[in-house]
Amino acid sequence: MGDLYCAAIREKSGLKMHDKFKEECGVFGIFGHPEAANMTYLGLYALQHRGQESAGIAASNLKDVVVSKAMGYVADTFSGETLSALQGSVAIGHVRYSTAGESKLANAQPILIDCAHGQVAICHNGNLVNARELRDQLVRQGSIFQSSTDTEVVLHLYARSRAGSVEDAIVESVSQVQGAFSFLLLTKDSLVAVRDPHGFRPLALGRLDEAFVVCSETCAMDLIGATYIREIEPGEVLVISDSGLRSIKPFGPAPLAHCVFEHVYFARPDSYVFGMSVNEVRTNLGRILAREQRIDGDVVVPVPDSGVCAAMGYADEAGIPLRMGLIRNHYVGRTFIQPQSSIRHFGVKVKLNPVRSILEGKRVVLVDDSIVRGTTSRKIVRMVRAAGAREVHVRISCPPTISPCYYGVDTPQRAELIAATHSVEGIRDFLEADTLGYLSLQGLLTAVGSRSGSFCRSCYTGVYPVESPRDEQGYLQLALKLDKESVSQR
């Protein structure tokens, strides 16, 4: 993302959080297109689901790099005027996950600096697990940070590098960070894509006429008419310049750990992620869930939007009709003001409304992708029951989430994950559902097929492929400290 700290800050400060996991950013870059900033704007538009707090674009006219970024949705952030100020044939862009309330413009990306190696802008999807140590060292050596993001650490390492070339300085700096990173860097005359050796976050390469495109998900290529070429390989540094493509592999061998939750929930179903169709994997999750957690029902109802593909698979496999018994309002913006009334389940009702004619008198199989704290799921179960459902059977298209993510996904502390502290029966009881069934870990891995060994599944197992921050409490305290510092500087 990379804001190592924002999730923790929200938790500690008591700011309202939605009871859903949140992706921590999307990136888009293009090299060799006369309208690079406009293309990046469209690419970010397609990646908006990966982050809604802020959006930014940096562009180069081969002499100077200019950046424009602001809080809010992509469509609200850029006007024709701001885009026309972003001249040049090379650009990178970023969308960042939304935080409730306080301003975080200091953390918006791309971050642009000017140093001995010249101007460089960076944007990041992922999370660096050793940012705290590196930051402490750099601060002791005199570095002054302008944000509380882990990403900024890379820029300080880059600025301090004594390497003889820009490329070597980039390689030297990214070689010192650990964790999850899909970086895009923009120099005045090149676009550099970097993916960590585990390949946690997706990053794909495509082509649009003579231009090269790099982005988090292929849905961004579809919008601008670009063609998918391949994944940026885990551990690859791909330099795109007038000399063409140069691939560097500076990292040692590491086990692959693609985030399986991209397929479960984050990525758009019309994307290919880690070389696989998200729709296909997600529908398979539903099919396998139906085999493992069969229940007699009258209708299968997805929790929209993320539960739709799995519900389709479930309904197909179980031979139960799929019905859209919950309708989502897509126009609930960040600025929605909740009135001071005591309407029951108000927060959920703004987003979802039940269709009584579908639910009344029915045995409903309610399919969703995950349960975080359980509070929203309980409201939805109550809502479905209040609309007349005779029975409500909850089916979840992934295993119980028992452990936080340190690789770029905003999860609460372990103690707040309901599956970390409750049995499945205890969760069912909390949700007030008639039955509750989760997909098994084996079922999840079967759905991603023969490459199942290359996926991270730490949030379901508590076993981490890359060492997590040394202690969760210390990590949270640092988060608070850094946030206070960043707030007081504004």
Ligand code: SF4
């Ligand atoms: S811990 Fe879970 S959410 Fe995080 S990278 Fe691994 S699979 Fe994805």
